[in-house]
Amino acid sequence: MLKLHVQNETSKLRAVILGSAKSNGAIPKLEDCYDPKSRQHVLAGTYPKEEDMILEMEAVAEVFKKYNVKVYRPQLIENYNQIFSRDIAFVIEDKFIKANILPDRAQEIEAINHVISQIDPKNVIELAEECHVEGGDVMPWNEYLFVGTYSGEDYSSYITARTNTAAVLALQELFPNKIVKSFELRKDNINPKENALHLDCCFQPIGTNKAILHKNGFLIESEYEWLLNFFGKENVFEITKDEMYNMNSNVFSISENVIISEKNFTRLNTWLREKGFMVEEVKYSEIAKQEGLLRCSTMPLIRE
Template sequence: MINIFVNDETSPLKAVILGAAKGVGRTPHFDEAYDPKSKEHITAGTYPKEADMVTEITAFETVLKKYGVKVYRPEIIVDYNQIFARDIGFAIEDKFIKPTILKDRKEEIKGIQYILDKINPQQIISVPEDARIEGGDVMPWKNHIFVGYSEQEDFDKYVVARTNKAGLDFLAKEFPSKIVKGFQLNKSDEIAKDNALHLDCCFQPIGQNQAIIYKEGFKFEEDYNYLKDYFGEENLIHISRDEMYEMNSNVFSISPKIVVVENNFTRLIAILEEKGFTVEKVPYSEISKMEGLLRCSTLPLEREK
């Protein structure tokens, strides 16, 4: 059986599902894309190629294994994008949550079914049909669960709105001992630099009490202020609109001290190293063209208690 336990974003990682680029298939047509950054690269003829993405994920897997992490991979579904494992499930405490996601992605769960079969069925919770949640919007952090979401008006308006109020309420009901704090995000189906696709595209805790944040990703300033007050302004690394677009907040923590970062994020890398982090640099710029990065392609199953 696979043990499930995740209570935060940074405790030492023991087991993770890492997405797969093999079998991703052809470049989608413009009208098949469901985020503005992918559309941008389809139009420009710069959409990432399978071989390049396989190389990038392999480099990430090598780093994870270097630190003794057990890495599970999805079974390949031909001509199907299985890179962003974060969205098709997530763990909170000792529970694995199976969310309701975009209908275009509903087959993805089949690729990890052999892993789910090794989890105690009593630890698996299925999200009800009316509640929409994607794992990129959900961040367990000690006594909190931070959740990016959209109220009904935005949820109905934007394809890039992936978590609704019913999803937020579901998490609050399932985890009554946690402070489930929702943040409305700025959305755009057309302009990638104005779109916080998920919470992890504009915010992520690192270390013991620090975070990377893009203030303008939040629809309301009071939501940003909540995080500023919680972490303390001196513990926040602010990123720019362009850095948000390049996915600078979408790093991945192997432990409170070890952070995996895309190797082109030179300003962020310098700040992290100055703060005493060990920064593992990997190439991930091709995958970033699909509006996802390192956190998006991981699904942590177990971190140390």
């Protein structure tokens, strides 16, 4: 049996699901793109090639091997995008919560049944149908649970709005011992620089008391200010609009002092090293073209 345990974003990683870029399918039609960044690359003819994305993901698998992390991969579904394992489920404490994902992506969860079958069934939770949630919006941080959401009346008109108020309330009921703090995110179907697809596209805690943050990702300034004060200005790395677009906040922590980051994030990686982090640099710029990066393609199962 798998004994799930995730209390925060940075404790030492023991087991993880890493997505797969194999048999990723054809370049999507414009109307089938789930996010503005993929759309932009389809239009520009720069949509990522499968072989490049496979190489990028295997490099991450190698880093996990180096740190003795047990890595699970989804079973192969022909011609299907299975890169972003964080979207389809997430673990909080000892609970495995299935995300109510965009209907077109429902098959993705079936591809990890070999992992789910090893979990005590009473700890596998499926939220009610009206609760929309994806793992990129959900961040356990010890006694807190940070959740990105969009509660505007025009929610249904945004394919980029992935987590709704009903899901935030459901998570509070599931984890009454946690302080669930939701953040309204800026959504845009067309302009990727004005769109925070998930909370981890504009914020991520690192180490024990630090964070990466992008102000414009938050619709309500006071919510951004709350995070700034919670971590303290001197502990926050503020990213620019271009850095947010390039997914600088979407790094991944193997432990409180080891972070996997994209090698082009020079400003961020320099700051991380100055703060005493060990930075494992990988090339992940092709994956990034689908508006997801290291956190999006990994789903932790066990942290110490």
